[in-house]
Amino acid sequence: MKIDISTKIAGVKFETCVLNASGPLDETLKQLEIIGKSASSGVMMKSCTLESREGNPKPRYADLKYGSINSMGLPNLGYEKYVEFTSILKKKSKKPVIASICGMTAEDNITMFKAFNNTPVDLIEFNPGSPNTIGKPIMGYNTDALDKLLKAVSKVSKKPFGVKLPPYFDLGHYDQVAKVIKKYPVKFVTCINSIGNGLAIDPESEKPLIKPKGGFGGIGGRYVKFHALANVRRFYELFEDKIQVIGVGGVYSGSDAFEFILAGASAVQIGTAFIQQGPQIFEKVQNELRDLMRNKGYTRLSDFRGKLKPLD
Ligand code: RRO
Numbered sequence: 001m002k003i004d005i006s007t008k009i010a011g012v013k014f015e016t017c018v019l020n021a022s023g024p025l026d027e028t029l030k031q032l033e034i035i036g037k038s039a040s041s042g043v044m045m046k047s048c049t050l051e052s053r054e055g056n057p058k059p060r061y062a063d064l065k066y067g068s069i070n071s072m073g074l075p076n077l078g079y080e081k082y083v084e085f086t087s088i089l090k091k092k093s094k095k096p097v098i099a100s101i102c103g104m105t106a107e108d109n110i111t112m113f114k115a116f117n118n119t120p121v122d123l124i125e126f127n128p129g130s131p132n133t134i135g136k137p138i139m140g141y142n143t144d145a146l147d148k149l150l151k152a153v154s155k156v157s158k159k160p161f162g163v164k165l166p167p168y169f170d171l172g173h174y175d176q177v178a179k180v181i182k183k184y185p186v187k188f189v190t191c192i193n194s195i196g197n198g199l200a201i202d203p204e205s206e207k208p209l210i211k212p213k214g215g216f217g218g219i220g221g222r223y224v225k226f227h228a229l230a231n232v233r234r235f236y237e238l239f240e241d242k243i244q245v246i247g248v249g250g251v252y253s254g255s256d257a258f259e260f261i262l263a264g265a266s267a268v269q270i271g272t273a274f275i276q277q278g279p280q281i282f283e284k285v286q287n288e289l290r291d292l293m294r295n296k297g298y299t300r301l302s303d304f305r306g307k308l309k310p311l312d
Pocket of ligand 1: 131132194
């Protein structure tokens, strides 16, 4: 039985629904080419800013028992490099290439969106606010600011774009955010960014595990899967499948990917598990997902996507 795990995001075909998340190991051309050669079904690039950034002081990433903590501080080569990489990666990998834009101001975002209009980039994931930029709030928690940013970038983008969202915990926040997003031509949302401002402590040294912000950083991996699933589910319901949802947060196995799709995701991204297990993680998750579907008698994602069953 042929098991088809291909998907479309904003009309762009992906051979499988499993790709890398923006952030881990996707800053340099060398790293991006490794992703291009892997089974990741697209090449997602690191969030970029107008100017290149060194990022926060090290150590700024640590593995944890069930995930990770990071306060990278948006290290990247500056958007012009990623504009340049787009055509190289498209040519070499023959996969969809996705840019991630995370400007410090509305003007920066406009400049970057315009620059990618003239590239073969397939999609743009707009990241309106990292949890770790020192002195900056998480933009997704301020719906007025989010509204203004989306208004500005919607006017200039000729590429299909989506929004990477922070996790929400209060059910009322989902309604507010969905209302704002529906006003603009947003094609997808990616849920979730890391859960901001956790603190991991080493009891032996009596110090935090990472240096920036007194040890505060975004939590990813298995710790965040349940909140990621809830965010995917709620936005899937609120958008009634008119705006697609991409799931990210704690995908290590085919079963994890299956759960995200059951909740309504059209694709899943892998972040922490890619850092911890290397590029073979993409093929492993894809194979496990196909095996699981085969056992259940499902042959394509539409057989079960969004069809989470009630308990009665
Ligand atoms: O670079 C980072 O510190 C970072 C970013 Br831009 C983000 O969106 N999420 C995250 O966990 N780290």
